[in-house]
Amino acid sequence: MSYEAVIGLEVHAELQTNSKMFCGCPVVDATIAAPNTAVCPVCSGMPGVLPVVNQKAVEYALRVALALNCQVNRTSIFARKNYFYPDLPKGYQISQYEQPLAENGELIIDTPQGEKTIRIRRVHMEEDTGKLTHVIPEQDEPYSLVDLNRSGVSLLEIVSEPDLSTPEEVTAYASGLRDIVRTLGVNSGDMEKGVIRFEANVSIRPIGSKELGTRVEIKNLNTFRGMERAIRYEFQRQAALLDAGQPVIQETLGWDETQGVTYSQRSKEEAHDYRYFPEPDLPPLVVEQEWIDLIRAQLPELPRARMLRIQQQYSLSMDEARMLASDVDTMNFFEDCIQSDASIPPRTVANWIIGQLFAWFNSSGESITSMKIQAKDLVEILRFQQTNRINQTTAKSVLDTMLHTGRNANTIISEQGLEQVSDLNMIEKLINQVLEENPDQVQAYLNGKETLENWFFGQVMRLAGGKANPSIIKDVLKEQLQKLN
Numbered sequence: 410m411s412y413e414a415v416i417g418l419e420v421h422a423e424l425q426t427n428s429k430m431f432c433g434c435p436v437v438d439a440t441i442a443a444p445n446t447a448v449c450p451v452c453s454g455m456p457g458v459l460p461v462v463n464q465k466a467v468e469y470a471l472r473v474a475l476a477l478n479c480q481v482n483r484t485s486i487f488a489r490k491n492y493f494y495p496d497l498p499k500g501y502q503i504s505q506y507e508q509p510l511a512e513n514g515e516l517i518i519d520t521p522q523g524e525k526t527i528r529i530r531r532v533h534m535e536e537d538t539g540k541l542t543h544v545i546p547e548q549d550e551p552y553s554l555v556d557l558n559r560s561g562v563s564l565l566e567i568v569s570e571p572d573l574s575t576p577e578e579v580t581a582y583a584s585g586l587r588d589i590v591r592t593l594g595v596n597s598g599d600m601e602k603g604v605i606r607f608e609a610n611v612s613i614r615p616i617g618s619k620e621l622g623t624r625v626e627i628k629n630l631n632t633f634r635g636m637e638r639a640i641r642y643e644f645q646r647q648a649a650l651l652d653a654g655q656p657v658i659q660e661t662l663g664w665d666e667t668q669g670v671t672y673s674q675r676s677k678e679e680a681h682d683y684r685y686f687p688e689p690d691l692p693p694l695v696v697e698q699e700w701i702d703l704i705r706a707q708l709p710e711l712p713r714a715r716m717l718r719i720q721q722q723y724s725l726s727m728d729e730a731r732m733l734a735s736d737v738d739t740m741n742f743f744e745d746c747i748q749s750d751a752s753i754p755p756r757t758v759a760n761w762i763i764g765q766l767f768a769w770f771n772s773s774g775e776s777i778t779s780m781k782i783q784a785k786d787l788v789e790i791l792r793f794q795q796t797n798r799i800n801q802t803t804a805k806s807v808l809d810t811m812l813h814t815g816r817n818a819n820t821i822i823s824e825q826g827l828e829q830v831s832d833l834n835m836i837e838k839l840i841n842q843v844l845e846e847n848p849d850q851v852q853a854y855l856n857g858k859e860t861l862e863n864w865f866f867g868q869v870m871r872l873a874g875g876k877a878n879p880s881i882i883k884d885v886l887k888e889q890l891q892k893l894n
Contacts, residue, residue: 411616412651414640415574415614416575417568418582418609419566419567420567421537422566422595422605423436423604424564425469430460431461432449432561433449434451435447437558445556447558460503466563467510467696468704470565470595473590473595474514476593477532479514480512480513485509485510486507486688486694489502489685489687489688490683491683496539496540496541496557497538502535510694513529514528514532515528520577525578531566533566534565535566536561539555541556542556571610571612571621579636579640584735589712591737609630611647612647622647623658626660626662627639629664642670643662643671658676709737715737715740716731716735723755724755738777738778743758743759753788758787761808781815782808782815786818790804790811797878803827836877836881839872840869847865866879
């Protein structure tokens with residue numbers, strides 16, 4: 410039987426506030442801070458303490474809700490979500506349930522079939538849990554350590570409707586959300602540090618059926634590649650069960666990246682299992698319409714709007730525009746280059762950023778904001794290439810030196826003698842030398858092996874030390890070869 414997937418995504422994004430959601434403890438980097446150093450009686454769940462809502466967290470949550478075209482509820486209610494786990498010091502989590510901050514939003518993604526609107530069910534605030542570190546000594550009994558630095562950190566949960574049907578759509582949706590929260594300045598989008606986490610609800614059904622199948626939840630997916638692999642595996646696992654006449658069990662699963670399999674963690678809870686009830690220590694959260702309108706007016710240009718604008722304005726492809734628009738700093742760098750010199754084609758600038766600079770970021774770990782060059786420096790290299798002072802190969806080499814050292818392009822070119830050779834007589838001599846030193850290849854070319862023209866070009870460029878003007882070489886070489894015929 411042929412099946413189709415029905416997928417919804419839950420996204421937990423830490424809000425980049427200076428203090429936690431309900432107390433004044435500082436938010437620290439949990440990957441480097443000493444354990445339990447940013448903790449107070451409130452976030453450690455001591456008896457008799459009272460939480461206070463972080464106003465900046467509410468503002469950040471409203472930014473995201475408005476960017477997703479949600480209906481903001483002027484009054485929302487905090488609730489206690491009751492469950493036991495060692496990293497939950499109070500025995501419950503302060504969250505929102507029946508009356509969340511915002512509902513009924515949407516996010517448009519691009520698919521091979523065109524645009525697709527993914528509905529957002531709800532956007533609500535809650536506090537994060539602590540962190541468990543499991544230790545398995547070689548001889549002694551295993552044990553777990555609890556770090557409450559993360560406990561109480563402001564979280565925003567964004568829940569989609571089950572409108573996604575392929576792993577690729579899930580990635581498009583998840584990356585779109587990540588781009589939005591980064592653009593809004595409410596989350597860094599750093600998946601490796603766990604500040605944004607994804608959980609996929611996956612079920613399958615026979616193609617054409619309208620009934621939803623039994624869903625499972627895959628927890629804590631922290632890479633797009635891992636998320637796609639987990640969903641594909643889960644689709645195949647559920648299909649194999651149904652084909653064998655066995656039921657799919659509703660449960661919560663983990664993802665083993667090394668083994669490439671999902672594994673059972675616990676049976677899947679329903680809402681009533683958490684015994685939600687209104688948080689008695691917090692009054693209803695009421696946001697004034699004037700504040701909502703002010704936040705809406707201050708929203709920056711969002712990633713999809715940026716993408717569509719620069720695609721049309723600069724005649725870029727969809728993929729080029731998407732890669733440039735996904736990060737606001739990259740987008741600003743690109744437009745700074747265009748404004749620095751209008752004679753450089755925007756697509757040329759885009760190709761160099763996407764190609765050379767992105768490759769440098771991947772290898773060096775640097776970013777568009779930490780690298781040693783500015784927009785005017787990249788434009789200078791492209792101008793030198795456009796005016797034939799250097800060729801493309803040399804330009805890439807000069808850029809690499811600049812990225813490593815921060816030195817000026819003009820200085821590097823002058824000191825290393827990298828100016829492109831365009832002297833016609835010199836190039837003719839180099840071509841004649843190559844043809845004279847390789848009579849067998851010349852004869853093979855005359856016998857019909859025309860691909861050797863590229864080989865001759867490479868030999869001439871080698872003799873010129875990579876500095877000869879390639880367009881002149883091609884023209885003169887073609888003339889010389891035609892004369893031999």
